[in-house]
């Protein structure tokens with residue numbers, strides 16, 4: 001008797017609307033067999049391409065690679081969406097198993113000598129192959145990737161690289177899971193009497209968080225940024241602020257099984273070793289070589305230009321806050337857990353503006369609509385809510401169409417924090433755009449961690465949350481508007497110091513008065529934000545930028561210093577962070593936005609290792625790029641928007657980033673617009 005196993009839904013053809021995965025039919029235990037099958041299939045495809053006797057051609061080698069591994073893409077995309085946005089013990093266990101397998105598989109591809117020989121042969125005669133510009137770019141990118149992965153090294157070096165890659169993948173997974181574990185483990189459960197200073201929205205969110213964590217009728221402050229930052233801003237209980245703040249900055253540093261410091265030391269050591277094997281002096285040199293910045297020195301030059309000014313401005317801000325403490329009769333030196341509280345008070349006093357007054361005007365649904373309308377006015381896109389089965393009831397979907405009514409893609413917004421979601425905000429995809437096999441349309445997600453309101457209450461955002469929403473939606477458009485043939489170049493597949501341009505640029509439109517006037521409407525009365533309040537809100541744009549710039553730039557500098565170590569063996573992470581900040585003369589009242597033990601950009605996946613400077617690098621671009629619109633006197637100027645679509649949002653990795661920017665702007669960017677935007681242009685360094 002034979003028994004036929006039910007087919008694995010992850011590997012079946014997906015027949016749901018828009019080709020969505022059949023989430024309801026997928027169980028965690030199906031991922032491992034699906035990964036195994038998909039990896040084996042891809043490996044066989046790679047072997048076939050490499051073992052051909054026919055001489056290499058673009059079609060039989062590069063295009064064949066572009067067509068391979070499709071099941072693995074599908075399985076990985078679904079898996080990593082869930083692992084980030086709706087994880088569980090079962091998913092985490094699969095993640096720990098699978099990350100070294102994926103690293104090993106990536107080694108099998110990029111360290112395949114026969115395959116590399118074919119690519120190198122094509123690359124050597126690239127000028128004579130009659131390639132289109134896009135094909136030439138794809139070949140160039142493959143060649144670079146293989147060389148950077150170590151394809152040209154001898155066997156011994158390759159074996160060592162392969163082992164390093166696998167270990168790094170496992171350590172990265174463990175790092176992220178440790179941070180999530182520390183976040184899940186903590187909630188400050190409060191009673192009604194502990195809420196002094198908290199406005200209604202913060203109380204409602206804390207009540208909902210307590211309910212979700214099994215404490216109905218009480219209030220919970222969690223380590224989600226929206227929750228603890230809100231508390232630090234408003235709670236007049238200095239003792240409780242200190243408690244929350246300490247828990248927040250000690251994520252990944254609590255001793256025991258979830259402590260990340262040993263993992264960091266090991267990752268930094270392995271990264272440095274890998275860079276040396278590949279012929280670079282440090283990991284930062286290796287990393288930056290394939291970025292727009294090209295060298296650590298170039299990135300550092302920009303950060304240095306900002307750092308002195310930011311510190312001077314932050315010190316002036318601190319003095320003003322300390323004065324406020326004294327005026328209130330406080331007999332203590334301003335501490336890090338006081339900064340946000342007094343900054344909010346001072347902002348209220350100076351601009352007659354407080355977050356609690358603003359927040360009712362930033363309803364989640366209205367801000368989503370505002371982000372959509374901006375895309376309509378710039379790019380002619382329309383968004384229609386569709387009811388399709390997704391992986392969590394809080395996730396929502398919209399069909400995106402162009403001005404001619406043609407389907408562009410599907411956009412999924414998953415906005416609320418929950419215990420099963422990693423912290424932070426990100427864009428990801430279930431399917432990327434391409435034209436190699438038919439006109440494949442993208443499925444793009446934005447995942448955020450906004451506080452979920454109590455049942456029946458509107459979801460309210462802080463102005464920062466609203467900016468995050470626009471930011472991630474900008475990444476989303478980079479995926480949705482992608483217009484390339486080859487998957488390798490699609491959407492956000494650009495260097496990480498360029499990838500934040502579409503997202504950070506998009507934030508500017510949130511502040512365009514005609515968008516704010518239309519969508520910033522009071523949750524109860526429906527009234528638009530009064531002009532005077534709006535003016536005051538916009539006047540505060542450069543308020544607190546000393547703090548924000550120091551908080552960020554310190555992270556970027558410490559990242560470059562850490563990954564610029566030539567001999568990082570035996571690294572003491574705590575001492576390194578402390579000493580490096582001392583060397584930088586970090587103001588004592590400010591803590592890095594992400595301390596090393598929970599710095600997921602650097603260690604969870606590692607996409608931003610030696611690359612956290614990218615946000616500021618991109619900000620030079622975005623500030624300068626938005627000036628292109630301002631110079632026309634129209635924030636939606638059609639000709640500028642068309643160039644933006646052609647060369648940035650729609651262009652994926654078709655061009656070198658500097659060339660792409662020049663094609664849009666007519667020149668490379670200057671730093672002045674950034675300094676002006678942050679209010680640092682008139683501060684002496």
Ligand SMILES: [Zn+2]
Pocket residue numbers: 471475500503
């Ligand atoms: Zn981003």
